[in-house]
Amino acid sequence: MLDLVIDARQASIGPGFDVRRILPFRQRRMVGPFIFMDHAGPVDVAPALMPDLDVLPHPHIGLSTVSYLFGGQVTHRDSLGVEQIIRPGEVNWMTAGSGIAHSERFEDPAALAGGALEMIQTWVALPEADEEGAPSFANYQPHELPIFTDTGVWMRLIAGDAFGLRNDVKTHSPLFYLHAVLQPGARFGLPRGHQERAVYVAKGEVEVGGHRYGPGQMLVFTPGIDPVIVARQASTLMLLGGEPLGERFIWWNFVSSRKERIEQAKADWQAGRILLPPNDNAEFVPLPEDKSRPASNGPSPAPQALS
Template sequence: MIDLVINARKASIGEGMEVKRILPFRQKRMVGPFIFMDHGGPVQIDRKFKTSLDVLPHPHIGLSTVSYLFSGELVHRDSLGIKQTIKPGEVNWMTAGKGISHSERFENAGLLADNSLELLQTWVALPEKIEEVEPSFVNYQPSQLSEHTDKGLWMRLIAGEAYGIKSKVNTDSPLFYIHVKLENGTKFSLPKNYSERAVYLVKGQLEIGGETFSAGKMIVFKMNKNPVIHAKGDCELMLLGGEPLGERFIWWNFVSSRKERIEQAKEDWKQGRILLPEDDNKEFIPLPENPFKPKKDPSPEPLS
């Protein structure tokens, strides 16, 4: 029933901002088209301290970034000229395609002090035929996302299709991404008809197949199995999965089905051929010399 359990690992994406990194994992690089998943926070900063949580302008290719906030607020700027503040329950869906740069800044110091910042960022790899699509960005409001409630259950379909519901968020391959809250004792089943499925436990404890799992774990399930998820106390979780796209190479913020395309992207960033956001172009993250720690697994994990 259970194929693999992934324990979130600590990773730093800047001074004062440590995240839980779930994907990629050495034994499981992707779940469906999902190739990256970070859980940031909860973080609370005293307003008298100047923080450096901002993520400076940096590039992407070959993927869509999906930002989803539980609490707090951040400001997105990109090389398309878009500036967008994202708040809890909203979705920022940015498709990098042939190349885009963006920044994420925490401009409201009061919010950082008064509300714990907590967010999830995932990357969705693009099908090979559209890896070089023109970049785009869309913000979706909570009112545009389908929600469902039942006894002991609340669910928001962020993207894709599940349980007979289809999200208004535009996607490029079969997938599902769902935010779920369960009350103590509630039982729940995964979406069917997908090759790869997983649960990431944000808060609380779950029982699956007689095993108990705590927050910070991703449970990946075998194909054609329909496990029952049993909440042991109040829980919050993310369901994700879909159909695999084939092998993908990943280096820093670049994803591609071709190694040579990664090398081109590295050179494009070094030479300034990927533009910076027009109103956030005074600083940027330079191309790392070697962003990965030595390890036995030759396929690298990204930093952020």
């Protein structure tokens, strides 16, 4: 029933800002097209330390970043000139394609008060035909994301299609991504019609096949199996998956089906050929020291970005 259970690892985004990193994992690089997943927060810091949390301008290629908040707010700025504050229940979907740079700033003290900031960041790899497409950005408001409720179950479709729900979030390959909240005792399943499927437990505790799983664990399920997920506590889950795209290489913030393309992205960032956000260009993240070749199953510098 379960192919794998992934325990989140601690990763540092910046001084005093640690996250739980779920994907990529050494035994499971991707679930469907999802190649990266971080869970940040709840974050509670003094206002004087807020600048330390900012994620400075940095580059991406070959992927879409997906930002989703449980609480707080973040200001996104990118090299297209977009400036967008994202709040809980919204989706920021940025497609890097041939190359984009963006920053994420935490500029509202109230958004961090009392541990208010909590967010999920994922990367979705692009099909080969779209890897060199033009960069784009879209923000989707809560009313654009359908909600389903049943006894003890609330869920929002973030992207893709699942349980008969669809929305207008633009994706490049078949996938599903859901935020679900279960009350104690609620029983829940996985959407059918997708080859690879996983559940991340953000809060609470669930039982599957007689075993219990808690916060920070991702359950990756065997294709074709339809498990019953039982909430043993009030629980918050992220459900995700879709059709696999094939091998992808990941190095720092770059994803590609070709190793040589990642080498080109490194050179482009060092040479300034990936533009900085016009409204946030006074500082940036330099290319990290390259201690390894880009590899689908080897080490690489930790991503600087949350997204």
